Amino acid sequence: MSAARPQVGIVLVSHSGAVADAVAELARGLAAGGATAPLAAAGGTPGGGLGTNADLIAEAARSVDGGAGIAVLVDLGSAVLTVKAMLAEDDELPAGSRLVDAPFVEGAVAALVTASAGGDLDAVEAAAAEAYVYRKV
Template sequence: MSGTRQVGIVLVSHSGPVAESVAELARGLAAGGVTAPVAPAGGLPNGGLGTSAELIGRAAASVDRGAGVAVLVDLGSAVLTVKAMLAEGDELPEDTRLVDAPFVEGAV
């Protein structure tokens, strides 16, 4: 699939381990099939609970394959962080969208 435009997925959780686990689950349920690029963005840079614009931006850049980035979040304040980043206009790849979907089910 090299060179193919894909939508990337970023999973924003207040907990690093939760974001990583949901990303692993989504990849695992693909049963070895082709998957969209998925990146977790959980917790704070120091490992604490919370959301980090820095981690979200890095994760979005890592999954950007030219067709946009879908961002799923776990709780309300993560929504606020992503909306603020989208309003800035230069912190996330072009065509990044906040997706209104359940965190785990939406990732899968």
């Protein structure tokens, strides 16, 4: 019997710990039906305030790193800047980490469903980014 193939990990970065946790819970619930790919929320500051924190993001990324890559989704502009700065440093995030341009909520759900189904990092990124075209009216 062969070992299970590693899954892409997903990190959700929000300025609010409550928002990051809620989106993670929603994505897990909508991915439904058992085990999902590794997912971690990295929201707010260590003291519970609003903002982003590189240490919390790095810790979340390490917690979901199984060797298949990490898709990082963010909520607002300064979170983008924080993650880009971390990616520019060789040792801030695990190898294979990638900032994904996608809507935060819909992208998180699409990314988790795709990663849980065994999609590679390119497929996870594409599914999350495709959420931009979901029409609501």
